Amino acid sequence: MIRQASALVLVLLTAVGLAVPSARADTYPSAPIRLIVPYGPGAGVDVVARVVAEALSAQMKANVYVENRDGAGGLIGTMAAAQAAPDGYTLLFASMPVTMTQLLQTTKTYDPVTDFRAVSRVLTNTDVLVANTAAPYKTFAELIAYIKANPGTVTYATSGKGTPSHLEVELIRQHYGLEMQDVPYKSFGSALTDTLANRVGFFLSAYAALLPTIKAGQVRALVVGSPERTEELPDVPTLAEAMGVPGYHADVWYGIMAPAKTPDAVVAILSDQIALAMQLPHTIERVKAVGAQVSLAPAPEFAAQVRADTERWGRVVKSIGLDALQ
Amino acid sequence: MEESLQNLWFGFGVALEPHNLMWSFFGVLIGNMIGVLPGMGALSTISILLPLTYTMQPVPAILMLAGIFYGSQYGGAIGAILLNMPSHPPHAVTCLDGYPMTKQGKGGTALGITMISSFFAASFGITVMVFASPLLVRIAFKFGPAEMFSIMLLGLIAGSTMARGSPLKGVAMTLVGVLIGMVGTDINSGAPRFTFGLVELMDHVELVALAMGLFGVADFLRNVNRLEFVGTKMAVRFRDMRPSLAELRQAFFPMVRGTLIGTLFGAMPGTGPTITTFIAYAVERKVSRTPERFGHGALEGVAAPEAASHSKTQVDFIPTMSLGIPGDAVMALLLGALLIQGIQPGPQLIREHADLFWGLIASFWVGNVILILLNVPLIGVWVKLLAVPYRFLFPSALFFIAVGVYSTNSSLFDVMEVLFFGVVGALFMALEFPIAPIILGFVLGPLMEENFRRALVLSHGDLAVFFQRPISLGFMAACGLLVFWLAAFGLRGRLGAAPMRAVRVGDGE
Numbered sequence: 001m002i003r004q005a006s007a008l009v010l011v012l013l014t015a016v017g018l019a020v021p022s023a024r025a026d027t028y029p030s031a032p033i034r035l036i037v038p039y040g041p042g043a044g045v046d047v048v049a050r051v052v053a054e055a056l057s058a059q060m061k062a063n064v065y066v067e068n069r070d071g072a073g074g075l076i077g078t079m080a081a082a083q084a085a086p087d088g089y090t091l092l093f094a095s096m097p098v099t100m101t102q103l104l105q106t107t108k109t110y111d112p113v114t115d116f117r118a119v120s121r122v123l124t125n126t127d128v129l130v131a132n133t134a135a136p137y138k139t140f141a142e143l144i145a146y147i148k149a150n151p152g153t154v155t156y157a158t159s160g161k162g163t164p165s166h167l168e169v170e171l172i173r174q175h176y177g178l179e180m181q182d183v184p185y186k187s188f189g190s191a192l193t194d195t196l197a198n199r200v201g202f203f204l205s206a207y208a209a210l211l212p213t214i215k216a217g218q219v220r221a222l223v224v225g226s227p228e229r230t231e232e233l234p235d236v237p238t239l240a241e242a243m244g245v246p247g248y249h250a251d252v253w254y255g256i257m258a259p260a261k262t263p264d265a266v267v268a269i270l271s272d273q274i275a276l277a278m279q280l281p282h283t284i285e286r287v288k289a290v291g292a293q294v295s296l297a298p299a300p301e302f303a304a305q306v307r308a309d310t311e312r313w314g315r316v317v318k319s320i321g322l323d324a325l326q
Numbered sequence: 327m328e329e330s331l332q333n334l335w336f337g338f339g340v341a342l343e344p345h346n347l348m349w350s351f352f353g354v355l356i357g358n359m360i361g362v363l364p365g366m367g368a369l370s371t372i373s374i375l376l377p378l379t380y381t382m383q384p385v386p387a388i389l390m391l392a393g394i395f396y397g398s399q400y401g402g403a404i405g406a407i408l409l410n411m412p413s414h415p416p417h418a419v420t421c422l423d424g425y426p427m428t429k430q431g432k433g434g435t436a437l438g439i440t441m442i443s444s445f446f447a448a449s450f451g452i453t454v455m456v457f458a459s460p461l462l463v464r465i466a467f468k469f470g471p472a473e474m475f476s477i478m479l480l481g482l483i484a485g486s487t488m489a490r491g492s493p494l495k496g497v498a499m500t501l502v503g504v505l506i507g508m509v510g511t512d513i514n515s516g517a518p519r520f521t522f523g524l525v526e527l528m529d530h531v532e533l534v535a536l537a538m539g540l541f542g543v544a545d546f547l548r549n550v551n552r553l554e555f556v557g558t559k560m561a562v563r564f565r566d567m568r569p570s571l572a573e574l575r576q577a578f579f580p581m582v583r584g585t586l587i588g589t590l591f592g593a594m595p596g597t598g599p600t601i602t603t604f605i606a607y608a609v610e611r612k613v614s615r616t617p618e619r620f621g622h623g624a625l626e627g628v629a630a631p632e633a634a635s636h637s638k639t640q641v642d643f644i645p646t647m648s649l650g651i652p653g654d655a656v657m658a659l660l661l662g663a664l665l666i667q668g669i670q671p672g673p674q675l676i677r678e679h680a681d682l683f684w685g686l687i688a689s690f691w692v693g694n695v696i697l698i699l700l701n702v703p704l705i706g707v708w709v710k711l712l713a714v715p716y717r718f719l720f721p722s723a724l725f726f727i728a729v730g731v732y733s734t735n736s737s738l739f740d741v742m743e744v745l746f747f748g749v750v751g752a753l754f755m756a757l758e759f760p761i762a763p764i765i766l767g768f769v770l771g772p773l774m775e776e777n778f779r780r781a782l783v784l785s786h787g788d789l790a791v792f793f794q795r796p797i798s799l800g801f802m803a804a805c806g807l808l809v810f811w812l813a814a815f816g817l818r819g820r821l822g823a824a825p826m827r828a829v830r831v832g833d834g835e
Contacts, residue, residue, distance in 0.1 A: 041376045042662020050380055050666060066377070070735055072528040073511070079525070104516055107523060155784060161516030183783050184513045186776065187658070189651040190596055196649070197467040199784060212650060212672025289668030322516060 028266055032063040034090045035256075038077025038098075040070035044206065048254055049093040051286050052122055052278070059277035066093070073101050073160075075109055082115040086261035088270065092116065096164060096252045099309040103317045104162045117262050118306050120274045121255040121297035123287060127168060127225035128207040128236075130214060132198040140223040140242040143202065144176055151179035154201040157191035160184045165191075165205050167316050168225070168250045174319070175243065195219060204250070208291020225250030254292070255302055271299045330456050337684030340385065341692045349386040350689050353393020354696045361401025362708070364411040364542055364723045365730025365744075367534050371398035372659050374733060384667035385682050389689045391663050395656060396693045399639070400444065400701065403632065404708050407436045409723055411542035413730065415533050416599040416635040418765045419607045421541055423620060423627030430623050434709045438569045439577050439625060440632045441701055447585040447633035448694045451640025454589055455687060459644045465593045466645055471781035472791050474596060476801035478774040483808050485604040485766040493812065496763050499754070503767020506531055510772075514779050526739040535740050536768060538727050539747025540754075540761045546720050547752040573625055580610050580626035584633030591634070592641020598654050599635045599642075600769040604762075606634035640690065647675055647683060 033056075037049045049066055057064040069077030078098060084090035092098075094112075102109045110116075129140070137143040147154045158166035161184055173180060183200055185191035188209060195203045196218055203210075207224065211232060214221045221236045227249050229238055240248040256274060258267060277283060278294045287294050297305065317323050340346060360371045375394050379387035402414035407424035420440070427436040454462070469477075486493075486500035509520045510530035521527040569577070584606040591602040610630045611617045620627050645651045650671035652658035664671050669679055676683045711719065731740045751761055785791035792798050 040659075041373045042659040042665075044662075044665070047662060047666045050377070067736075068373075070529075071737070072525050075525055075528070076737075109525070153786070160513050181783060181786075183780060184516075185780075186513055187652070189658070192649070193467070193595070193645075193651050194470065197470060199470050208670060209650070212670050212674050216673035218673060286668075290665060291670065 028088055028269055029060055029062040031089055032065055033060075033088070034084075035064055035066050035093050036077050036081045036084075036090065037066050037068050037093045038070065038074035038081075039068065041068050043070075044209070045093065045095050045254070047290050048123060048125075048287070048292050051283075051290055052093070052254075052256075052274075055277040055280070055283040055286070056274065059280075060273050074098065075101055075105070078102075079110050081257070082110045082259060084259050086259040086263075088258065088262055088266035090259065091119070091270075092257040093254065094257045095254045096309060098257075099306060100162055100164070100167060100313045100317070103310075103314055104322055106323075112257075112310050113303075113307050115260050116257040116306075117260055117267055118299055118303035119256040119258050119267055120271045120299060121253050121295060121302040121305065122274060122278060123254040123292040124251045124295040125254070125292045126207045126230070126249075126251040127164070127204055128210050128214070128221050128233075129202055129204040129223045129225075130195060130210055130219040130221050131202040132195060133217065133220050134198050135201065135220070137222070138220065140237065140239075143222055144178070147178045147180050148176075152181065154180040155183050156180060157195055157200045157203040158182050158184050159188060159191060159205070160186065162317060162322055164250075164252055165203070167313060169204050170316055170320060171250075172239075172243075174316075175245075206252070206291070211291075253295070253305070255297075255306075257306075267299055333680070333684045334456055334688060336680070337686075337688035338692075340681050340685030341389065341688035346386055346389050346685065346689070347692065349382075349390040350393045350693055351696050353390035353395075354397040354693055354700060355393075357394035357397025357399075358401045358697070358700065358704075359397075361398030361413070362404045363401075363413075363726045363730055364405045364409060365413055365534065365538055365727035366398070366733075367402055367413040367415070368395060368398040369414075369655055369659070370534065370730060370734035371401075372656060376659060376663055379663055380666050384664070384669055384679070385685055387667060388660070388663060388682060388686055389693075391660055392686060392689055393693045393696070395660070396448075396690075396697050399636075400441070400697055403440045403444075404437060407440065407628070408433050408708060408712060409542065409719075410545045411723065411727070412537045413534060415537050415765060415769065416603045416631070418537055418541065418600070418762055419603040419631040420628055422607070422762055423622075423624045426621065426623035427625070427628065428712070432623065433712065434705055435569045435573060435625070436628050437701075437705050437708065439573070439629050441698060441705075442569070442574070443577065443581045443584065443629045443633040444636040445694050445698055446581055447588055447636035448640050449691065450585050451589060451592065451637040452687060452690050454592075454637075454641055455644055459648060462593045462641065462644050463648055466595055466649075468797060469594045469596075470795075471777040471784060472795050472798045473801070474594070474777040475774055475781055476792055476798040476805070477594065477597065478601065478770050478777065480801050480805050480808070481601045481605055482766065482770050482774065483805055483812075484608045485601070485770075486763045495759050499759050499761070499763040500767035503764035503769075504771030505767075506536065506764070507768045507771035508775075513776060514783075524739075526737065530772070531768070532731070532735070532740045532743055533768070534734065535731050535743035536747050537765055538731065539744040540751035540764060542723065542727060543744055543748025544751025544755055544761070546724060547748055548755055549716070550720070577625050577629040580630040581633045583609060583613075584630035585637045587630075588634035588637030588639075589641050592638045592644070595642060595645040595651055596773075597638075598769065598773070599638050600765065602634045602638040603631035604766050606630040643687075643690075647671060647686075648673065650675075 035053050037046050039045045046068060053064045053066050069080050074097060078092060081090060081092035099112050137146045156169055166182055188205060191203055194200045213219050221233055223239050223242045224230055224236050225239055239250055240246055275296055278296055284294050357371055360366050372394055379391055399414060402417050403420060406412040406417035406420045408428050410421050410425040412418040412421050424436045427433060482500060486496045509527055511518050511528050518528055587606045588602055591597050607627055607630060610626045611620045614626060642657060646657040652661050661671050727744060728741050731744050754761060781791055792802055
């Protein structure tokens with residue numbers, strides 16, 4: 001009996017030993033790495049995360065697998081990642097909304113700055129502002145003039161309160177002191193439908209998702225959020241040009257974050273490996289095919305960006321009282 | 327017209343290429359096998375299997391997914407009819423008459439009719455897709471928030487009074503459904519409602535958990551220790567499983583009506599398949615000369631909603647593929663699958679990826695044929711399941727419900743939800759409150775609210791918007807007529823209930 005029990009304990013210990021790999025940097029990675037995507041399979045973030053996971057797997061010669069933890073606008077998966085063991089074997093595939101979602105909650109959920117270590121920014125996805133071709137404005141300047149001339153009547157579609165498509169426009173609104181009405185939609189699809197049917201004034205959303213409709217001439221692109229004009233729409237000005245504010249941009253970044261106590265050495269290895277994997281021509285091609293752009297930033301620079309964004313969106317959310325709603 | 331035929335021919339060439347055909351078959355097979363497990367709806371089956379296709383070539387990947395979709399949908403119907411477990415919400419309506427049929431030993435017939443109806447409806451939907459898609463796309467744009475609200479209101483009124491027994495109880499249960507639908511984040515303000523501080527409730531109550539709890543688990547709680555077998559214990563002969571000629575004739579017109587209703591709703595993206603099936607069922611009950619048979623195993627009550635859900639789904643592919651606007655959650659997943667292949671759905675999809683688009687359309691049809699070939703022999707196997715004693719069959723089913731619901735979001739909370747709604751459902755059943763209207767209210771309530779508020783935001787608060795637009799006005803008028811008719815009928819029924827019932831029974835026999 002005792003022998004059996006001790007054998008069992010031995011087996012268990014071995015199993016535990018195998019299951020919990022050490023966080024020692026000289027052997028990292030020695031086990032599969034779990035990349036938590038806080039959205040469901042097939043969602044925009046999931047699609048790019050799969051491409052990054054594939055590239056990283058090949059580069060690190062370790063299995064980097066995606067685990068979808070959908071729910072509460074990304075809160076559930078992000079919180080799961082924040083609470084995971086800080087050994088480098090659980091990572092978060094974060095996107096810019098990770099600096100927004102927690103601002104809308106009254107209870108403490110997570111803090112993107114203190115609960116995580118920024119490992120590396122990987123990609124960006126620019127935004128584009130579109131309007132129906134029948135709208136009375138054809139350029140960004142005309143749009144602003146029209147809103148000023150008709151205060152409170154122009155509507156714009158968003159993917160919900162406190163999402164990039166809402167808060168980016170809110171920033172522009174505050175810059176010009178405009179009066180207009182946001183119309184929240186549950187899905188990108190229904191927001192696009194109402195833009196195509198000319199029921200809403202304009203819509204700011206992901207460039208890649210809107211490009212087919214722009215190319216087909218069903219909507220007009222007024223301005224892009226990228227720092228430079230895009231290859232496909234060379235005639236459409238950037239926000240920085242249109243607003244006359246150098247450096248102004250509206251885009252969504254994607255990056256890899258790790259639980260706060262992940263050791264420096266592991267973060268350094270990961271950051272280097274990501275940089276190598278994402279610079280391969282094959283990877284750049286794949287990323288482009290899913291509508292994003294490789295845009296690397298090492299750990300310190302990425303951490304600064306996360307901090308800056310959290311502060312920026314915190315101010316916007318506070319200014320429109322979204323944080324006091326609940 | 328001729329061009330469409332040529333394209334379709336080209337599509338069949340793609341779909342029938344041996345390796346593509348193999349993936350289609352494989353998709354239908356695993357979709358069917360997983361979909362039949364209680365708790366695994368089409369949505370969860372696809373989202374679990376979706377990552378499998380990420381490494382495949384675009385054409386076989388999307389063909390396989392379409393196959394999984396068909397297979398899981400039909401698999402879901404099996405669970406709904408034989409075990410009263412609707413893992414795919416549109417099947418909640420099928421349960422109403424499908425399960426009573428099973429209890430009468432006619433489960434095989436119900437499965438056969440389901441298969442025929444879905445094949446007919448899908449074939450019709452595909453034809454519409456090929457020849458009428460430009461027209462349908464134009465119609466789709468006519469449906470703004472005001473129109474959506476009006477049609478949902480009509481659906482809610484028609485659906486809530488269709489249940490057996492007191493219409494008042496039906497309306498009450500619909501409102502319970504609407505209330506449950508309120509739980510979660512309000513999209514207009516971003517504020518959480520009725521979430522009790524639980525992060526898990528911010529995304530609303532899980533539909534599959536609600537349906538499985540109210541139907542399957544509640545039924546289990548009511549029947550445990552009372553039933554030895556589901557249905558009759560008689561040995562099932564193969565001949566009993568095939569619907570007879572008379573039954574086919576009986577199901578024919580309901581099937582056609584269901585198909586047309588589904589096609590109509592398919593032109594309105596965003597309405598979803600659940601409302602479609604409820605309307606189809608309500609229509610059947612209204613046109614039937616023997617409405618009292620509904621709820622007791624009426625064949626029409628299986629044929630019409632199944633046909634409606636399949637033609638709706640099929641026609642829904644038009645906005646999904648040609649505009650990049652998904653009709654429902656399942657379509658949204660399929661769009662994601664295209665994205666990972668580097669294919670951006672939208673107006674240019676048909677031109678830029680002709681092989682994929684027409685191959686997919688052809689494979690819809692091929693998938694349906696495979697489904698029939700696969701399931702004709704399998705019906706016997708499914709029905710044999712019922713020969714397993716209740717004390718083994720239902721605990722196993724419960725196990726699969728728990729696993730299925732858990733695996734969709736990897737969340738134990740969802741499993742608790744199933745249990746909770748099981749108890750609630752058993753309570754309602756004991757008090758003879760109908761269950762199906764809860765599902766209707768749950769699905770339609772939030773959609774109605776969303777469109778109502780959006781219409782008002784867009785009209786700057788002017789309520790007249792619902793009566794100024796012709797389509798919306800038409801639906802509003804229909805709502806008014808229906809309420810008036812129900813009120814008048816209810817009053818008359820109360821005054822002269824006894825003589826009327828006598829006449830009705832005489833009619834039926």
